[in-house]
Amino acid sequence: MDLSYTPAEEEFRARLAKWLGTTLPTLPPKPSPDDWPARRAYDTGWQRMLYDAGYGEVHWDASPTLRLIFLEETEKAGAPYVGANFVGLLHAGPTIAAEGTPGQRERWLGPILRGDEVWCQGFSEPGAGSDLAALRTRAWRDGDHYVVSGSKIWTSHAEVADWCELLVRTDPDAPKHRGITWLAMPMDADGITVRPLRTLAGSAEFAEVFLDEVRVPVANRVGAENDGWRVTMVTLSFERGTAFVGEVVACRRVLAELARTARDNGRWDDPGLRRRLGRLNAEFRALWRLTQWNVSEAEASGSVPGVGGSVFKLRYSHARQELYDTAADVLGTGCLDLDRPWVADRLSSLSYTIAAGTSQIQRNIVAERILGLPKGR
């Protein structure tokens, strides 16, 4: 067991920190969270800067340890997170890199890395959320096109996306995990209607997407027809394995800010609150160690993180909610003021036990795939 980094890794960290120190002050001010076009421009602009500096591929081409260092240092320095590039960089990109043809990799990977194109995720449907394989959006062949009809929901960034990683049912008679196909759908195709959904936090983070006989070239299929479920599992293991690394670092920073705020406003004198903050410190230290543990395992076993990601995701989503509940306690009645820091974050944190597989689904995964308990009720 070893927590130290190699000289090459330390050199990467130092070079990155130096670059962040000179680059971040040149960034434009952050756009309003409700202004999606501005957010797209900001996030893709940041990705372009990373690309030009040689960090464009760090999410999927670097070793897991270098990726960990990248996420740690960018968060410490207060750099933007992936934002609107999330699906492209962390889902579609890695999936195309792993499963795409040389032509597909050439067509799509470069624009993702340069921040030229933004992707959204067309997985969930009104009748297929946690039970993703129950999806019903149909696609049938018409010459060298698939014709797609149905609807998707919870599609983040759909308003500003160029491409959608889309799961469709191509064989309605096959068992539900078979008969699914993974398509890259251009968002400017005819027959697509995007209707933003307002979240409980007041913002339009995601949308409903209606598909009415949308024509998608067969050449846009990644993996074989009816093999989309397997391709999707590749994507989801990325999502659960590494997507939250930067956020753990961010939570540790928020926790320290909470303690300072409590000291300044007198709440620190409450031993109950102090002890909750202390316990959260233990919690996020452990989550950081668990991240390092998972990354080391991933590095030893090849680079796709396994079901250990579910263990992390379960613990982390609840810890994040506890963090912002504690923030509310620090703020007192200020926790009802949406203009105060952390109040909107508290609302957003409510999605963490639902998005990317609910906690209940994650527990089933842990119980069945790690502990080997029988499938069932």
Add this chain to the structure above:
Amino acid sequence: MRFRLTDDQRALKQGVRDVLARLFGPGELRAAADAVGPPRLDRTRWRALGEAGLFALCLPERAGGIGLGLPEAVLAFEEVGRSLLPGPTVATHLAAATVPGAATGETVVTSVDGDLVEWLEESDVIHGDTTGATPLRSMDPLTPLHRRYVAAGSRAAGAARVGAAAPLQRGQATPPPPSTDTAAPHTDGTGTTSPRVADLLTAAEQLGTALRVCELAVQHARTREQFGTPIGAFQAVKHLCADMLVRAETARAAVYAAALTATPEDIAAARLLADEAAVRGARDCLQVHGGMGFTWEADVHLHLKRAWVRAARGGGSAEHEELLAADLLT
């Protein structure tokens, strides 16, 4: 960064597990739990543990030890925790460098911890002041306990929390005066000294319990049938088991990292998470066992009681939480 066990560490862990299974397997555990009267320490077994190197693990080779570090000690004590081996293992291990015979298992060492002391009657050397210590009817049938009545307020003022400087030899006519030296560090025998090593080894034992009770619950849930199906197929049971594993794996990351950094903050975090994983894990394990879990025959109560005893070591969670809270302001 290679934050995973090396082949040698894996082998060490397996070796300790094998030794413990030979010396204190399920049969011995059951016999000890069912024995009448206060538990007695099996001296033959204690010497065998000494021969196997449990107490000398971190002692330098020139002093007759094995010369390993804290990470290895933590892996060994995780196995000790799993096995529910009785005896003041942590105190004796920590005394290996300073008390003659401790390293070989000839001498049994215990230490006063706040107002409690484990295995007082059965130990040869006691670190700390035992004036006025009276036996408790210990909830854990495998850990005899004495309680020392500490005047109100004196504990907060710095009563001996961990081993004080002057060991008391049993049978000594005049006990040394009560020590108030709280700074006396534990030594792990490697030259690094830290007053928190006892906390870390306790956390390792709790981790062992957390992982063991998760295994017991899963074993039971796979085989016990109700309504014509293994109860592990029911989501309500499945989720209890998943939560046990998540707590144990989170604690594992914290405990192993603390063994590598040995900082007071990491050790405090490891204690908090490992105590939680052991105590809540044992309770959930009991729940998965249903009515059987509430009987003396199921081993799960032994794990829960030991987890409670260990959780009380070092004064409980408040001190660790306060330390970690203060850390946020630095």
